[in-house]
Amino acid sequence: MSPRNPGQRAGLTRVRVVGAARDLLAESGALEALTMRALAARLEVSPNALYSHVSSKDGLVDEILDDVLAEVAAPADSGAPAAGLHALMVSTYEVLLAHPELVPLYLARQGARGPNAQRLGDVMLELLARAGVEGERAREALRVLIVYTIGFAAFATRAPVAEPGTTGTQLEENFHSGLRWLLMGIELGARGAGAPAPA
Amino acid sequence: MSPRNPGQRAGLTRVRVVGAARDLLAESGALEALTMRALAARLEVSPNALYSHVSSKDGLVDEILDDVLAEVAAPADSGAPAAGLHALMVSTYEVLLAHPELVPLYLARQGARGPNAQRLGDVMLELLARAGVEGERAREALRVLIVYTIGFAAFATRAPVAEPGTTGTQLEENFHSGLRWLLMGIELGARGAGAPAPA
DNA sequence: ACCTGAACACCGTTCAAGT
DNA sequence: ACCTGAACACCGTTCAAGT
Numbered sequence: 001m002s003p004r005n006p007g008q009r010a011g012l013t014r015v016r017v018v019g020a021a022r023d024l025l026a027e028s029g030a031l032e033a034l035t036m037r038a039l040a041a042r043l044e045v046s047p048n049a050l051y052s053h054v055s056s057k058d059g060l061v062d063e064i065l066d067d068v069l070a071e072v073a074a075p076a077d078s079g080a081p082a083a084g085l086h087a088l089m090v091s092t093y094e095v096l097l098a099h100p101e102l103v104p105l106y107l108a109r110q111g112a113r114g115p116n117a118q119r120l121g122d123v124m125l126e127l128l129a130r131a132g133v134e135g136e137r138a139r140e141a142l143r144v145l146i147v148y149t150i151g152f153a154a155f156a157t158r159a160p161v162a163e164p165g166t167t168g169t170q171l172e173e174n175f176h177s178g179l180r181w182l183l184m185g186i187e188l189g190a191r192g193a194g195a196p197a198p199a
Numbered sequence: 200m201s202p203r204n205p206g207q208r209a210g211l212t213r214v215r216v217v218g219a220a221r222d223l224l225a226e227s228g229a230l231e232a233l234t235m236r237a238l239a240a241r242l243e244v245s246p247n248a249l250y251s252h253v254s255s256k257d258g259l260v261d262e263i264l265d266d267v268l269a270e271v272a273a274p275a276d277s278g279a280p281a282a283g284l285h286a287l288m289v290s291t292y293e294v295l296l297a298h299p300e301l302v303p304l305y306l307a308r309q310g311a312r313g314p315n316a317q318r319l320g321d322v323m324l325e326l327l328a329r330a331g332v333e334g335e336r337a338r339e340a341l342r343v344l345i346v347y348t349i350g351f352a353a354f355a356t357r358a359p360v361a362e363p364g365t366t367g368t369q370l371e372e373n374f375h376s377g378l379r380w381l382l383m384g385i386e387l388g389a390r391g392a393g394a395p396a397p398a
Numbered sequence: 399a400c401c402t403g404a405a406c407a408c409c410g411t412t413c414a415a416g417t
Numbered sequence: 418a419c420c421t422g423a424a425c426a427c428c429g430t431t432c433a434a435g436t
Contacts, residue, residue, distance in 0.1 A: 006417070007417030008417075009417095036411085047411085
């Protein structure tokens with residue numbers, strides 16, 4: 001029945017397990033498809049063998065989510081900070097769109113919290129500081145930009161049948177203009193006295 | 200063992216089932232707590248009895264999510280449209296915060312799609328039209344505002360231990376200022392020539 | 399029409415045992 | 418240390434049967 005007897009090894013490693021999990025998600029496109037048992041079947045091991053390399057399913061998913069953020073391109077240090085922030089969020093948005101099957105997981109976990117997520121946050125804070133936004137207002141702007149980007153990626157990766165008139169490029173224009181609106185407001189807030197007046 | 204024999208009725212109705220499901224979510228605060236079997240136990244029926252009143256678990260959740268949106272207060276027709284939009288999004292935000300256990304479900308399903316959600320969308324489009332934003336740009340603004348509001352509610356309802364320095368009122372200020380930034384950009388875009396220039 | 403009993407086809411995870 | 422076999426404690430849902 002089984003290709004191995006108890007005691008024989010299957011050559012599993014942590015990276016092989018995580019990689020197979022990513023493949024499983026990418027091929028099926030549905031997060032329900034990522035089950036420990038399906039992952040074990042793909043690797044031709046018994047389900048409990050995975051727990052020798054991964055602490056739990058949640059730990060596995062956390063690692064996948066943070067890994068993907070390594071693909072986000074940090075902007076050059078030279079340009080204008082607002083342009084850098086715009087480029088950074090666009091790159092994040094594009095990375096999320098390139099992994100549409102992961103977006104619901106980012107939503108459910110509300111972002112990643114690993115080393116790559118930390119690094120991106122630091123870059124954003126540097127850019128904000130150069131734009132004159134620091135302290136509490138910088139942390140505000142950081143959250144607003146992250147929430148906006150993940151939220152928009154969620155909309156963009158939703159089954160397009162929901163709103164038939166909306167194409168992908170329209171949504172991308174949409175993302176850009178909303179982002180410009182936000183950055184304009186953030187910069188105006190930095191130049192003026194605190195936040196803009198209520199409407 | 201069971202309080203009833205086959206053929207005896209338990210007095211279940213659709214509204215009783217949906218109400219018990221909402222209670223279960225509100226009391227536990229965790230979406231994993233909403234299982235058909237736990238719901239059946241709370242109602243003192245066998246799990247499959249629920250399927251006489253509800254098509255599936257997904258259908259049940261959809262109904263809960265749209266029901267909650269009935270609590271959102273539509274602004275008075277008299278005031279300025281930007282103020283009306285601001286008030287409408289704040290009311291939505293507050294309703295979401297009042298039901299923190301539902302926010303992950305709105306995220307997972309990316310909003311509701313029932314009659315109440317439809318009604319709110321129509322109100323927003325009317326306000327945008329009065330602000331001079333129509334057609335494709337109005338649909339853009341609608342999506343941006345919805346995404347921003349649900350996304351922010353997700354951040355606000357996250358376990359506060361994640362960022363220890365952030366209090367609830369700080370986050371609310373945060374939501375307001377980001378919303379002002381957005382509305383300012385939307386209005387400027389309506390007055391000027393299309394979207395603001397890229398950063 | 400509304401409910402129960404029993405079952406089907408799944409989950410994540412743990413425990414003991416083998417090398 | 419790494420794997421299997423077996424099991425535990427769950428899921429959502431369906432099917433047949435009872436009144």
